[in-house]
Amino acid sequence: ETEAGTLRVSDLHVSYGRSVQALHGVSLTVPQGRIVAVLGSNGAGKSTLLRAVSGTLALHRGTVDSGTVHFDGVRLRGDATRSVAAGVVQVPEGRRIFGALSVEDNLKAGFLGSARRSRAELRADRDRVFTQFPVLAERRRQAAGLMSGGEQQMLAMGRALMAGPRLLLLDEPSLGLAPLMVRRIAEIIREINAQGTSILLVEQNAAMALELSDRASVLDVGQVRLEGASADLAAADEVRRLYLGES
């Protein structure tokens, strides 16, 4: 079995300070080219898992107590710069758009992508993002804060794509969006994946996440409660009752 482009999380234990144990031995694999979803209710540990992979845990005063994260056969050690250099890029929860800056400046400010790039490379990256998200091209000079929630989500995704990710980490991309916009975002996730980027998708919208993904894990108080092919999980009684809102 090849490790090329594969994310492998093994027996991860994470805590915040002395008293909050957020993950109790979580394991998960994202094979190259796949979409893997992580479901779970509030506080289950979904964001914590993404932070451990993207190397942003320390920003939240969290620590990995044991376990490992490997991407492409390389161990990631909780350093965001290294994760990005390895091709692992996160679109943060809440989008983190600079509302007063223009759309274009938000793309350039993707501190992730801009580091080692020439202006010509930056422009080429930007043009690729504009092709994928025409609405961002139309609004390039507008203040980002004036755009709708869905457009801001596109901007956050576009900014992450500026870094040329091999694995994209998405934290609740559908949060607060109207159903039509949720569909649009789902289509975009599919397009990004079809272009060769693997995706780890954290979602409370279980219906959307199970439809998009190849496999999924259900987190419950810091542990993987269920794991399997998304089609099987969508048919499982427990998932239908607890996460798809059926009785």
Ligand code: ATP
């Ligand atoms: P949500 O969808 O509500 O964000 P989640 O599944 O992403 O939930 P996490 O945010 O990972 O869950 O939280 C897991 C546990 O860790 C929760 O008990 C939460 O209160 C705790 N936690 C998260 N961030 C911190 C932090 N910075 N400091 C202390 N505890 C935290």
